Amino acid sequence: MLKAVDLTKRYEDNHLALDALNLEIGKGEIFCLLGANGAGKTTTINLFLNFIEPTSGKAFINDIDVSKEPLKAKKYISYVCENVMLYGNFTARQNLDFFARLGGKNNLTKEDYYMYMRDVGLQEEAFEKKVKTFSKGMRQKIGLTIAIIKDTPAILLDEPTTGLDPKAASELTRILLRLKQEGKAIFMCTHDIFRAKAIADKVGIMKDGRLVMMRTRKEFLEDDLERIYLDYMQEPVV
Ligand SMILES: Nc1ncnc2c1ncn2[C@@H]1O[C@H](COP(=O)(O)OP(=O)(O)OP(=O)(O)O)[C@@H](O)[C@H]1O
Ligand SMILES: [Mg+2]
Incomplete structure (x- = not known):
């Protein structure tokens, strides 16, 4: 439902914010993207929404190239950001x-x-x-x-739990799991490792514009996600 192929963004000031991202999120799947401030998470979301143009590579929503057919692609997606x-x-x-x-x-x-x-x-x-x-x-x-009312097959969320009290955050978890059951593809950027662990089918870690880790639920549950995250933060990107 959501697909990035070598998706790359270099901003006008030459900063490489996203470096050849390859990613696929299917129906009924929740993907959580973790990463430090400035890692390139919001840039990725903005590329899927066609708010910005990629420098190279492509973003697809339901096999529609978002740069080529932005209006058609937008019909399949809804977006929840930190400052609504x-x-x-x-x-x-x-x-x-x-x-x-x-x-x-x-x-x-x-x-x-x-x-x-x-x-x-x-x-x-x-x-x-x-x-x-x-x-x-x-x-x-x-x-x-x-x-929810827009009822699109794909939903992008950029740090949706920021500012929510614990009860509201847990309600959000419940709602996202229900939307997953309904077959939605969900892409969520978050700093909340605890919540990612609770709901994600796949977790990715982004660092300096690169997706440095991708694990399925089974894989990350076998290990300590917080430790994995901290280990990746310490390693230099090669
Ligand atoms: N319009 C812009 N022009 C130049 N550089 C930008 C622009 N927008 C973002 N950047 C840079 O691109 C990098 C990635 O930014 P992005 O907003 O994608 O990070 P993020 O992972 O969402 O971070 P956070 O966790 O703080 O939300 C940062 O270094 C940022 O300074
Ligand atoms: Mg961001």
């Missing part, structure tokens, strides 16, 4: 309604939106409140709800 962009003067429900209609869903009722918001664990009294009064975690829940 919402309309502050709209209520939570109005934001959902706006983004749902933008995504072509015109027939959802107030009760439908309430059900979605309950599902992600947003408190009931926030449903009709203006989003500008929301905390970061509350905004993130709305961002996740928008992705």
Whole structure:
């Protein structure tokens, strides 16, 4: 569902942020990408979203080249980022309604939106409140709800647990596992090794733009993921 082939990004200042990434994430698979600040995780996500153009290589969503057919590719993907962009003067429900209609869903009722918001664990009294009064975690829940409503086969998440309280983070885990059961391909960048270990089918470690490690669930459970991570952080990239 998501595929990177020698995907490379060199920014205008000549910094090589992503170096020939090869990666495949199938339906019903959760991939967690770990890596230090500046490793190239968000760059990878931005390439899949066609927010930036690759220097070389290709990103595919459902076998669609995202550079060649960006609008077609976007139909298959939703995106949850750390700082979700919402309309502050709209209520939570109005934001959902706006983004749902933008995504072509015109027939959802107030009760439908309430059900979605309950599902992600947003408190009931926030449903009709203006989003500008929301905390970061509350905004993130709305961002996740928008992705759930869009109901795309692939979901990209960039540090979605940042700013979530432990209960909300655990609810996110539950939701991601459910989306996996529904057959979604999930790509999540995170610093949260604990959560990666809890949900990932595959874990990758990125360092200085290179994917230096990739392990399946069976493989990383046989070892201590935190130790593996720290070992890779100490080794120079060759
Ligand atoms: N627009 C840009 N122009 C130049 N360099 C950039 C640009 N965006 C990112 N970079 C650089 O590319 C590298 C990778 O950045 P990226 O944002 O992908 O890291 P990250 O792994 O997401 O880090 P974090 O964990 O802090 O979110 C960094 O060295 C960063 O400074
Ligand atoms: Mg990032």
